[in-house]
Amino acid sequence: MKCPVCNSGNLLSAVLIDRLPVLCNELHADAASARRSETGRFDGCLCRDCGHFFNSAFDERKVRYTQSYDSSLDFSPRFVSFEDELARRLNASYDLAGKLIIDVGCGKGGFLRCVCSLSGARGVGFDKSFEQRSQDITGVSFVKNWFDETYTGEAPDLVACRHVLEHMAEPISFLRALNTHHSICPDTVFYFEVPNALYTLRELGIWDLIYEHVSYFTPPSFRTALNIAGFEVVNAGATFGEQFLYVEARTGKPQTRAFSSDVLPLEKLAGDFDKIYRSKISYWRDYIADRGPLSTAVWGAGAKGVNFLNVVPGASAMNAVIDLNPHKQGRYASGTGTPIVPPAELVGRRISSVIVMNPVYYQEIVEMASALDRNLEISQA
Template identity: 40%
Template sequence: MTATPSVPACPVCGGNHARLFFSLSDQPVLIGVLWPDADSARACRRGDIDLAFCPDCGFIWNVSFDPDRIEYDQQYDNSLHFSPTFQNYSQKLVDRLVDTYGLHQRTVVDIGCGKGDFLAMLCEAGGNTGYGFDPSYEGERVNTSAADRITWSNDYYGEEHARLQADLLASRFVYEHIPAPNDFLRMIRRSITDPDRTVIYFEVPDTDLIIRQGSVWDVIYEHCSYFSVESLTRSFAVCGFDVLRVEETFEKQFLTIEARAARTDTGNPGSNTGNPGSNTGNLGQLAADVAAFGETQNAKMSDWRDRLAQWRAEGRRAVAWGAGAKAVGFLNMLGDRDTITRVVDINPHKQGKHLAGTGQQIISPQALTEDPPDVVVLMNPIYRNEITAQLAELGLAPELINS
């Protein structure tokens, strides 16, 4: 029997009141690495998830996370930019950032740039010069008119890159992968020599989606840190930033923050522009939601196992749509290989490969015409209209069910 892990001090606020509230064992450690065949996908590296909640700041983290199990390289692909819905969201974000901060012929640094889509959009929109850092970056994936103004690197961003003084320093969907978030943010703070020049933009998954909306499938191993409005604001404030804006976006699936380096790093969260102390009134409700999470989500998983068993008994053919984090969480938590045998994804670089842990093959939407499903499980309902339109174009009308 596995021993209950101890809970250290909160990595964000240093509080000692955190408690474990949800655990999963034997989960794939990387959701963005796909495999050439089902056997290798099922033999992927795994780890345990033991989530702790800090009632003092609202931060949630996996106390069993082991960074040595994680290795990012060019095989990693979790790009959402093939979706028109996500492209539209990203373009509106780019336009707002360029307009708000006057990003024309300026310098943009993107920490964790992925395959490079967002940085390319920023450089195109404002005629900016860009520097992108990500071990998963692959050349030639992004066709951009700004190519001659962008420098790409497969390195992790570190203090040695402080010479690249940016007008915008962006980082999307990276901070949740950092086991010591404040150390990372303080490193960035030290690299900024002109607080008036550099604006910080971070984007992370919103804890609201998991805890309040009950999306347990978004609990994955590589996301070792889970931020609420309160904890994200607190982290920036204690690390020496003045918070300019915090917003829940994409139907409260994402959380964004904009900040500047404070001229005086007091370490006092109440002294900063963002005033995280003003958000603490929400912590009581968040604590109540966390307390109920384990029971409600275990019941949800049980209900889904019953539903899958019924589909098998009825001979219903089912596929999942979306080969990202939610699909990996959904299929591995339910332990399903036999009911949902295929996963659809519009990213052509994923098609033909196999999902981590359970090994389902990833197929294109067009492949559904060869063996039409009775049921499509939507991994993310925000894409429902987009998916419905694609199915209609293929002449298919399966039942659509939100995961």
């Protein structure tokens, strides 16, 4: 096995998870089909040369994206505010009015609609899981397919590619294809965004480890990947409570591998990760047993919440998983068949303990629970 970013074989095994749903974010019409979800093995490795973290057991043949796949967070006020701020920042930096934005892997199209509405830009979004959920916006269209050589439209001024790279078994090939696409011109700006593996390792965000994410980019591995693929990084940083990494880039010349001393602290974090992972799993197993699974619910039917339900012993018997997304409500979580319900059902289900899966949303959830006049125990996973 070689690192998918720098092709090094100098790897450190960090954590092993025997069974995870192949698609945590796939929604199911009934509990039985959810429990039949295909599973896969997660063997988390750190590349000692470029700092990339990845699942060495990933099999891309297992992963098939359809309209039932939904990773959108557009119903959280906190996340909507984040995307609005990002759209405003990109518009301030690149004066997008009247320009063309291509969104590669646009999901259900929420961000593309946001940035085009705010800036007056035109947009084309590409995603196999796209489905029409809101009214059309003038100048914005969607293609229910991947962005590839069949696109023959005008050159984009901005290419957005958010939360796509982590799904790619061959991220360098994907990046090179974007960089050399016939529609790209020297003035095209690229905006890339991925989950931050440094946050996962440092803050012990063990619930971030899901099968459909083969890659977990750290700051050095993200920059290395873009350099190898021929991008010139013009701006980079962390955002959304440091849970995401972003890079703004232009086309450039491929560079040789540039390894960094930034990798050394990652080795220590990765070396301790499996022990801490097992400890956290045991803690939450006991937490659920003490309170009773039928009195306990997870808040967040995204990747973190579904992961929690599948890896913590006893969690599969929990009463429900709460989510604000109306398109998820009434559906069932992959692997466990746990029902996904709106916050209003906290009362009828007699839930007394709620586990918040993402600390970024903690205050938002506390306020919603208070508005329901519920005296809940709210804990942060």
